Amino acid sequence: MRLGESFRILFRNPYGRLGLSLIALLSVIAAVGPYISPYGVWEYGVCKPFEPPSPTHPLGCDEIGRDILALLLHGSRVSLLVGFTAAVFSTLLGALVGLVGGYFGGFVDAVLMRVVDALLAIPGLVLMIIFAAVLGPSLFNVVLVISVLSWPPIARVVRSQVLSLKESPHVEAARAFGAGSARIIFRHIAPATLPLLVANMVLQVSNAVISESALSFLGLGDPRIPTWGNILRFAFRMGAMSAGYWWYVVPPGIGIVLAVLSATFLGYALDEIVNPKLRRY
Amino acid sequence: MSMPRYAALRAAQTAISFFILVAIAFFLFRVMPGDPTAFLLESTKIHPETRQLLKQRLGLDRPLVEQFFIYFKNLFIGELGYSLYYGRPVTELMFGRRLVNTLVLVGTSTAAAIGIGLVLALASVRRYGSKVDSALTTFSMVTYSVPTFWLGMILIMVFAVRLRWFPVGGTVTAITAHSSPLEYLADYLWHMALPFTVLTLIEIGYNYLIVRNTMVSLLQEDFVYLARAKGLSEGEVMRRHVFRAALPPFATIVGLQIAGIFTGAVMTETIFSWEGLGRLLYDAVSTRDYPLIQGIFMLILAAFLATNYVVDLLYAALDPRVRLK
Numbered sequence: 029m030r031l032g033e034s035f036r037i038l039f040r041n042p043y044g045r046l047g048l049s050l051i052a053l054l055s056v057i058a059a060v061g062p063y064i065s066p067y068g069v070w071e072y073g074v075c076k077p078f079e080p081p082s083p084t085h086p087l088g089c090d091e092i093g094r095d096i097l098a099l100l101l102h103g104s105r106v107s108l109l110v111g112f113t114a115a116v117f118s119t120l121l122g123a124l125v126g127l128v129g130g131y132f133g134g135f136v137d138a139v140l141m142r143v144v145d146a147l148l149a150i151p152g153l154v155l156m157i158i159f160a161a162v163l164g165p166s167l168f169n170v171v172l173v174i175s176v177l178s179w180p181p182i183a184r185v186v187r188s189q190v191l192s193l194k195e196s197p198h199v200e201a202a203r204a205f206g207a208g209s210a211r212i213i214f215r216h217i218a219p220a221t222l223p224l225l226v227a228n229m230v231l232q233v234s235n236a237v238i239s240e241s242a243l244s245f246l247g248l249g250d251p252r253i254p255t256w257g258n259i260l261r262f263a264f265r266m267g268a269m270s271a272g273y274w275w276y277v278v279p280p281g282i283g284i285v286l287a288v289l290s291a292t293f294l295g296y297a298l299d300e301i302v303n304p305k306l307r308r309y
Numbered sequence: 310m311s312m313p314r315y316a317a318l319r320a321a322q323t324a325i326s327f328f329i330l331v332a333i334a335f336f337l338f339r340v341m342p343g344d345p346t347a348f349l350l351e352s353t354k355i356h357p358e359t360r361q362l363l364k365q366r367l368g369l370d371r372p373l374v375e376q377f378f379i380y381f382k383n384l385f386i387g388e389l390g391y392s393l394y395y396g397r398p399v400t401e402l403m404f405g406r407r408l409v410n411t412l413v414l415v416g417t418s419t420a421a422a423i424g425i426g427l428v429l430a431l432a433s434v435r436r437y438g439s440k441v442d443s444a445l446t447t448f449s450m451v452t453y454s455v456p457t458f459w460l461g462m463i464l465i466m467v468f469a470v471r472l473r474w475f476p477v478g479g480t481v482t483a484i485t486a487h488s489s490p491l492e493y494l495a496d497y498l499w500h501m502a503l504p505f506t507v508l509t510l511i512e513i514g515y516n517y518l519i520v521r522n523t524m525v526s527l528l529q530e531d532f533v534y535l536a537r538a539k540g541l542s543e544g545e546v547m548r549r550h551v552f553r554a555a556l557p558p559f560a561t562i563v564g565l566q567i568a569g570i571f572t573g574a575v576m577t578e579t580i581f582s583w584e585g586l587g588r589l590l591y592d593a594v595s596t597r598d599y600p601l602i603q604g605i606f607m608l609i610l611a612a613f614l615a616t617n618y619v620v621d622l623l624y625a626a627l628d629p630r631v632r633l634k
Contacts, residue, residue, distance in 0.1 A: 142329060149326055150609055157575065157590065238456055241456050260459060264462060269477075281455075285454050289454040293450065
């Protein structure tokens with residue numbers, strides 16, 4: 029399927045349309061946000077602490093007099109980058125495990141699948157919290173922990189597809205021509221799993237964004253770098269809820285919801301395209 | 310494969326999973342930096358002989374493999390050490406009212422989310438492709454995308470701070486002495502209302518989507534065409550064929566669900582200061598209380614592996630094809 033054609037199919041799906049537009053919008057905000065932001069991350073005292081929204085500060089101010097809109101604009105880039113990077117790494121890791129396990133089978137496969145089983149048995153975020161707590165708070169560790177703990181579902185999906193692909197005629201032909209394992213895996217099997225991988229990677233983005241926000245909220249990220257989850261952490265700790273400072277609590281959450289939702293919509297639309305059983309009849 | 314043989318095979322696989330996870334825990338808590346004893350042992354103020362003695366006492370001078378087996382043995386006899394922050398045995402902190410509080414909160418909201426999710430999914434599949442179906446699906450994706458802790462913050466701001474209908478947090482009102490057990494229960498439930506709502510709302514969407522999508526794929530199976538062809542009413546097709554076939558996957562969901570909702574419980578309990586295991590984990594993480602973190606990790610591990618095992622057996626009983634593979 030050509031790229032242009034895929035986009036057209038995606039655009040015909042209402043969820044695909046909505047998801048794509050939202051992702052485009054958020055990407056633009058993340059890309060230019062820090063440049064159009066009226067203040068830097070550490071420009072404090074530009075307004076009174078917890079000042080309510082006004083024309084000069086549309087989303088009010090935090091506890092040290094920082095413009096919340098500026099924090100959100102800077103934070104959007106970090107939140108999305110962390111989410112996207114972690115999603116890419118976990119998808120690649122899952123794909124690699126699935127390809128190797130599915131293709132070679134036997135002992136390697138059995139070991140890999142037991143690890144998948146073990147990791148899938150316990151809730152991902154709880155495991156992430158524990159790992160991040162032991163590794164120490166940092167943004168790098170957040171990305172690392174999300175990547176290293178989110179790949180098992182991908183591995184399982186890819187593996188089951190590889191199991192049927194490796195029996196297909198074109199793989200058999202390649203083997204008859206004397207192609208090595210690596211060549212067969214990466215040239216003849218991996219490309220066929222690509223549509224499935226893309227659909228799953230998009231869903232991984234939503235998982236990664238929501239995991240990052242939760243880890244940052246719990247204080248396991250870098251407190252000096254604003255992300256949506258981090259801003260909410262400070263809102264929570266500074267008692268913004270009991271004081272009714274809604275402008276400190278509502279906007280970062282909306283950012284997270286929009287990012288996760290756009291990825292969920294897009295993933296859902298892609299799933300309908302990749303998995304014909306879900307197509308409307 | 311007969312049922313007992315299948316049960317034995319799955320038990321062996323569960324044991325292997327357990328072993329892998331304990332190995333990960335050992336690596337994480339013993340080998341990685343951050344082990345509190347390492348701080349003491351690396352300190353230059355300690356006399357080399359004292360350090361050697363301490364290492365011997367703690368068994369840190371033995372080979373790593375041996376250390377691992379000692380670690381494993383201690384785990385089996387329930388020796389999880391002392392909390393650095395509370396100074397009390399980890400087991401004593403975990404097993405007690407915190408466990409009960411979490412079980413009550415998670416149990417009731419899981420049941421509610423499963424019930425509501427199932428009803429909504431059935432309503433949706435019956436009107437597949439209609440406005441109701443799209444509205445419910447969109448709603449589910451939205452609830453699925455909302456961070457648990459943020460939903461909790463919003464509900465606190467609206468229902469506890471502004472409207473004053475519910476308390477901001479806690480498990481019971483501390484200052485008032487409860488005159489009767491009934492009053493205590495009422496107070497407890499009053500405190501539980503908001504965290505319960507958060508957890509239920511978050512999980513409904515997930516349940517709904519899985520059941521709906523499973524049933525939609527089933528609608529295209531040959532046996533459904535046959536059922537329609539032989540003149541069964543649409544309601545009967547749903548009840549007798551589609552719904553029945555969707556049950557085994559649903560059993561798996563319920564298992565995963567319990568895992569998912571516990572994750573939600575960590576965030577929810579933190580926000581609402583609900584005195585449960587989730588809140589305990591948050592406190593342990595904030596104070597870098599490694600023995601306590603490790604203890605909770607082990608408890609979660611045991612609980613989830615056991616749940617998974619039971620769910621798998623249930624699945625095999627509902628769908629014998631699983632055992633034949």
